[in-house]
Amino acid sequence: MRILATLAAFVFLNAARVTISSAAWPDHPDSLIILHTNDIHAHLLPFDDSQGTVVGGAAARAALIARLRSSDRKTLLLDAGDVFQGTPLYNFFRGVPDYRSMTLMRYDAGALGNHELDDGPASWLRARSEAAFPILSANVFVAGDSSWASRLFPVPAGIRRGARWIGGARVPDGAPLRYLATPxxxxxxxxxxIAMLGLTTGEIVSIVSRTRNPGVAVSDPIAVASTLVPELRAKADFVIAVTHVGVGEDRALASRVPGIDLIVGGHSHTFLWDPVFVSNRNANGYGGTAIVQAGRWGDRVGRIAVGVGPRGIRGLTDALLPVRPSEGEDPRVAAMLQPFRDSIATSMDKPVFRNPAPVSMSGLEQGETPLGDFVADVILETSHADLAVMNAGGIRAPLPQGRVTVGDIYTVLPFDNTVVTVPMKGWQVRELLDFIARRLGKGGFAQVSGVQFVIRRGRADYIRVGGHPLESDRAYRVGTIDFLYGGGDGYTMFEKAGPAVRSGVFTRDAAIDFLRRHPGYEFKKRDRIHWEGALPMRDLFHFSR
Known part of the structure; x- marks a missing residue:
């Protein structure tokens, strides 16, 4: 059955007006129901949202999914990646409870996100054994000459074309490659x-650790989809791309590969209250592709109803439904999580700091922020440097008002990054700050300490280090994290510098010690970064990775 009929209705529903009652959607007896999540980031336990409401948690998500399934016979449950990394549960258990909870919820498939590779492919594969469902990526590969990789499927020549190793080097044509996940x-x-194709962001070339991912390669997701989607159209009535590329890239994918009926996306942490519809040459009867995404951290579950019958698609609706522990939790998932929760509760609940007001994480890629200044201050003091640089993408959560615990700091700084000190000449510091200036409003922007500068026409100007003008030939000490020192987020200028002094201190541990040493620390903007002219407009759909 090909989908040939005209789409009768493409109804956009705002989640604020939707209840969980199935009466909120067209009552097609043959509707396919697709439930979707993305970017859970190890938020397995409930948390407070920006309004102070307790939301999310795997047990509450499982209960909501069970309620939605109870009245729907044909249901798929999909996740669009970045299951890992973001709370202490990941730091201690490396994805095991995450995939175990998803297995209990009976997920049908999930995409491979970039953060699944934060500790390398071997670590991911160990956690992967807990997932009783396929994890999909058609464009992430591993070198096929190791003993463990020999068990994986080889990558055809047309799929691997243009593949690059993590770090950016091109994969030689003769190098054996195998799929890391199911394509x-x-x-x-x-x-x-129903065909489900997995795609992962090509940004993993620069946003995952090169040292932890030797032998991992990636091809352009759109190029890979262009090759595979015609094949899938011949095998299926309905083609879904489960992607971890961000809504901006999803739009490009829909425009350039018209055979996809639905994109269930992630990576950009976008709450798409209404689906994005991209008109293209799709021969599915309505000439386009719908894109959906459900925010981040699992405090919403998306529900799509697609009327598919003998005459093709009859309608498509979508809504994002809130996950509220107050409305019930699944006892099996709660019981599974309890031992993990108990084993770290004492250490994570230790007090660190008393915060007079909440500290937002917003705006980290759009300019200087109080939270960004704090993390940069931590690195400056820990590294004993002249100036410090911290990538905005490494700061992952706000700080609450009142009692701040060790667990809160882990959530703000979840990555296993350590503080390093890099010797650089003044001209190299200028190159570094010019790069930061070009990234304003984009991924890769940084927060700084010990330095002031003005962003002027995409360059750093009026640079002062420690209150004094930058001197091109002077030697400076630059504090940063090992991820950036290794070229992460495009910071390749560190490769031209001298060898780093490695502290071995995790950034989060340094932050805990810093706050305990400075109980009166004031979170505020400290006038380090200014710009002339209009602030560049950030891509609306891409702000978190």
Whole structure:
């Protein structure tokens, strides 16, 4: 059955007006229901949202999913990646409770996110054994000459074309490559053949650790989809791309690969209260592709209803439904999580600091922020440097008002990054700050300490280090993290500098010690970064990775 009929309705529903009652959607007896999540980032336990409401948690998400399934016969449950990294549960258990909880919820498939590779492919594969569902990526590969990789499927020449190793080097044509994850699956749901293709952001070339991912390669996701989607169209009635590329890239994918009916996306942490519809040459009867995404941290579950019958698609609706522990929790998931929770509760609940007001994480890639200044101050003091640089993407959560615990700091700084000190000449510091200036409003922007400068026409000007003008030939000490020193987020200028002094101190541990040494620390902007002219407009759909 090909999807040939005209789309009768493409109804956009605002989640604020939607209840969990199935009456909120068209009552097609043959509707396919797709539930979707993305960017959970190890938020397995409930947390407070910006309004102070307790939301999220795997047990509450499981209960909501069970309620939604109870009245829907044909249901798929999909996740668009970045299951890992973001709370202490990941730091201690490396994804095991995450995939175990998703197995209990009976996920049908998930995409491979970039943060699944934060500790390298071997660590991911160990956690992967807990997932009783396929994890999809058609464009992430591993070198095929190791003993463990020999068990994986080889990558065809047309798929691997243009592949690059993590770090950016091109993969030689003769190098053996194998799929790290499953590229796609085709399932039949009540007579409807559904293809699910996994795609991962090509940004992993620069945003995952090169040292932890030797032998990992990636191809352009759109190029790979262009090759595979025609094949999937011949096998299926309905083609879904489960992507971890961000909404901006999803739009490009839909425009350039018209055979996809639905994109279930992640990576940009976007709350798409209404689906994005991209008109293209899709021969599915409505000439386009719908894109959905459900924010981040699992405090919403998306619900899509697609009317698929003998005459094709009859309608498509979507809504983002709130996950509220007050409305019930799944006892099996709660019981599974309890031992993990108990084992770290004492250490994570230790007090660190008393905060008079909440500290937002917003605006980290749009300019200087109080939270960014704090982390940069931590690195400056720990590294004993002249100036310090911290990538905005490494700061992942706000700080609450009142009692701040060790667990809160882990959530703000979840990555296993350590503080390093790099010797640089003044001209190299200028190159570094010019790069930061070019990244204003984009991924890769940084927060700084010990330095002031003005962003002027995409360059750093009026640079002062320690209150004095930058001197091109003077030697400076630059504090940063090992991820940036290794070229992460495009900071390749560190490769021209001298060898780093490695402290071995995790950034989060340094932050805990810093706050305990400075109980009166004031979170505020300290006038370090200014700009002339209009602030560059950030890509609306891409702000978190």
């Amino acid at each position: 796609y699956v085709v399932r039949e749901v009540d007579g409807v053949r």
